[in-house]
Amino acid sequence: MNIPRLWREIRQRYQGIGVECEPCGRVYFPPREVCPHCRRGSIGNLNEYELGGKGKVVTYTQVHEPMEDYKMMVPYIMVIVEMDEDVRMTGQLVDVEYEDVEPGMEVEVTIRRLGEESPSGIIYYGYKFRPTR
């Protein structure tokens, strides 16, 4: 039963809400309670920050052996993206052919179905990436 667990992260999954550390200006996604750089000095000084949703591919792969929720997507592309805010995220890259993917490629967030509990269960939505329009 993952309902509450995913529900409480809806703002991160749908909107890319992270935090910005006031002392050092670093942005974190997902939000952290403590900035790994400022540590004690950051506690209570991490403010909500909405990511712009654009970034560049750092590295990528094409998955052939998926987990259950992604069976219908196989083969699918996974990427680590460095967002414009200098924070990195992991996600699926869609609407592109594998041969056309390369590091440095500009991508943007798109909200898609991530999976479902079961055919009668809750459907999960969240960010994926696609080539920037």
Place this chain on the structure above:
Amino acid sequence: MRDVAIIGIGETKIGELWNQSLRELGIHAGLGAIRDAGVTGEEIEKMYIGNMSAGRLINQEHIAPMIADYAGLDDVPAVRIESGGASGGMALAQGYMAVASGIHDVVVVGGAEKMTDVGDEEAKKILSSTADWEWESTFGATFDSLYAMMARYHMRKHGTTKEQLGMVSVKNHSNGALNPNAQFQRAFPLKVVLGAPPVAEPLGMFDCAPLSDGAAACVLVSEDIAESYNGEPVRILGLGMGGDHMAVHDRRDIDAMKATRHAARNAYDMAGLEPKDIDFAEVHDNYTISEIMAIEDLGFFSKGDGGPATERGDTSLNSKISINTSGGLKAKGQPVGAVGINQAVEAVIQLREDAGDRQVEDPLYGLTHNVGGTGASAVVHILERWS
């Protein structure tokens, strides 16, 4: 603090052990170690058992007392240690600290995992949960894919080739062919390795270690009593642990594992040794890229030279440094939470010069390297021949 010796080892064969339950695996390994050491049940003061995910794999938590109980040691306090794939190595570290501190004189450390009571996909999913489930796995990142992205990054940055990755697999299978406990006791040519179906590109089937059942155990005692037992002792000379961000994307340099580097530095410092002093190493080759990164991060080769070094044959048995003489996770198998203990068992076998056809010539120092998740935890031990 006092020195600690391993005086007994035991392990099950690794593989798809359909007939054996987790508790049976644990008992067989444990009794093997106790028999090898020649200790009695009454002497054992504590047990630490490394295990990744019995709760999800066999619906059983609290497995350490269960294994102790069925080994006839129901009054021995037993604790499970979990650090993903590094659970075994961390259990060894706990045992070491318990004895080195003087709290205990005789401790059994073990590792056990039963991967095949769930289906392949479920097993993969559970292994993937040692990465960041909320911010990697639910977004589609399989465990394979995270290592594949490290591989891609390493290849791009250092020119590491798919062939070099494949040569890791070829070497480890050729070592595994000499190990009677290995899951795959068969060598494969590079052509077969490279021709295997893709799992997460650039990684193919032969780049990925299997998910296996198995268990291993060691008996640890304080140095002063090490010679009073049957088993030929091996000294634990160094121990180091390291940590890193949970998710791969939170790490800047994903061609290296910070946790491994820190663990290695601590272990070398403690042992008073340098990488060049090490004769052989069991490294955490859950993927071929992992071994290439490990032999760099452990200081055996410079960053970026892991691939070429493998290609040159510098990591083959009795070359510059013998890496994964047991066959490694790739060929010996990957009973996840037991891996760290399996590595220690191989190190002891080598240092006792009991390794037969895969024996490293005249070894003095062996190193074991065990990684949790995608590198958020790592533990390194350095072992020394007794005399």
Place this chain on the structure above:
Amino acid sequence: MKTKRKVGINGYAGYVPRYRITPKEIGEVWGKDGEMMAKGLNVESKSVPSPDEDVISISIQAAKWATERAGLTGDDIGAIYVGSESHPYAVKPTATIVAASIGATPYLTAADYEFACKAGTAAIQTGMGLVASGMLENTMAIGADTSQGAPGDALEYSAAAGGAAFIIGKDDLIAEIHHTCSFTTDTPDFWRREGQKYPSHGGRFTGQPAYFKHITGCTECIFEETDTGPDDYDYAVFHQPNGKFPLKVAKKLGFSKEQVLPGLLVTRIGNTYSGSAPLGLAATLDHADPGDRILVTSYGSGAGSDSFDIVVTDRIEEIRHKVPTIEEVIEDHVFISYSRYAKFREKIDIGAW
């Protein structure tokens, strides 16, 4: 239905999935002459959603772009209504998920609509009521679908996916909605029973007594109520179940082909059901100049039509290129085989997960 206060559109956007299949490809599987079918329907290809796309994801994309284009944030939106006949949930609103995705929660009202292919325009009318009454400043109306035809059925050649979102407000309008009217009867031309995967239809009964009667009736109603005729409009958008019907009904009502073509997307993307007239309107807005007047008449089986008399303002030029136009969205497409289409649309049974 004339509004007492000024109301109109201050943001809009549409989204169509990237994949396409041709009637020829479908026909080959069923032993039909797909090319003939394409000609008969005037549909060259239809859009296919990828396995991770549904009405919710399509609505979210359209909603995000519409909000961005309007220069608004979620907080500015007081109501969201999503019209569709393929809501992923039978119970659990699409609208709440869309609302959360644009940050409009929690202070808003939201609901899902269903009226076959005109649920989206019904949502626009509701939004107009809330704004014109002074109850809310801005509301969002979405029409989106990922409808399916049963494999081998005539519907399979055209049933497509897409949607559009409109922000209905009173300030910074890019188009004023001067008037709307509806034409509603009990006509069982097309339906889907609870629990059924694919819809059923009355074959040729969906034509004259259904589509044509309602669109004609509704459009004539708005002509009368606004004292206009086809010549008073620069563009006309009609519901597009195929490429033939809207051109035929346009001709019947006295519109020229040129008035209809800018919003006629069905020939390239197929029938997007609740997304059809809304996407047609969005494409027409992309194309229109300030001062242009647009007639829109939707059609929903069951049956009813909604007509709108819309006049574009100067502001259209300012915001048009802030987000992708419909043309830009449709341009990026890939043709897929029937086997890939079958996989995408869960026509392959992979058993229990």
